[in-house]
Amino acid sequence: MSEYITMRNELLAKRVIKGLDSRNMTGYYAKDREEALAQALALIPEGSAVTMGGGMSVHEIGLVKALKAGNYNFIDRDEIEDKRAAMLAAYDADVFLASANAVTDDGILVNIDGNANRVSAIAQGPRKVVFIVGMNKVCSDLDGAMKRARNVAAPINAQRFGLSTPCSKLGTCMDCKSPDTICCQFLITRYSRHKDRIHVILVDDNLGF
């Protein structure tokens, strides 16, 4: 990152963190992936049951690797045959890890989902939710965040999972109702009823999609 991008991101992150605070959520700014990893681990006590519902950014900062190597009960849904049991276990986890599809500069989180296991666990269940969010996902308003989620994140995820959707072929959202659509549920997190439940680590890097 050039120093000018870093200066801009630091200023923007302050605004996002202030917005999160006004919504009963806690924000942090990490200047790189290493700092983000240290901040995330500081939020996860040893012995915690931890799980996640996708999220490339969580992998990209090395958090999954660290949790698997450390003294944590990391519930890896990819290693559990019974997918329904894995999803249900997530609701009772101590910590749920995620990355947002977009966040507004005043602290609203936007996530879309096909199966809805991820958005439902963000909304309710796990005692703590820790988001890892690259500054590339910060948008100036809710409309911009929704557009980002549908025209950037969703088409890339559709391609990643080999889904037959218009966006996986055209690179942008066509508002489909195809059987493979991953835009079944939209979660807009504008306030957290429970203090200290939602934590958002903003990282001065391009992470995820």
Ligand code: SF4
């Ligand atoms: S609604 Fe359909 S075309 Fe649009 S992003 Fe979602 S899956 Fe892709």
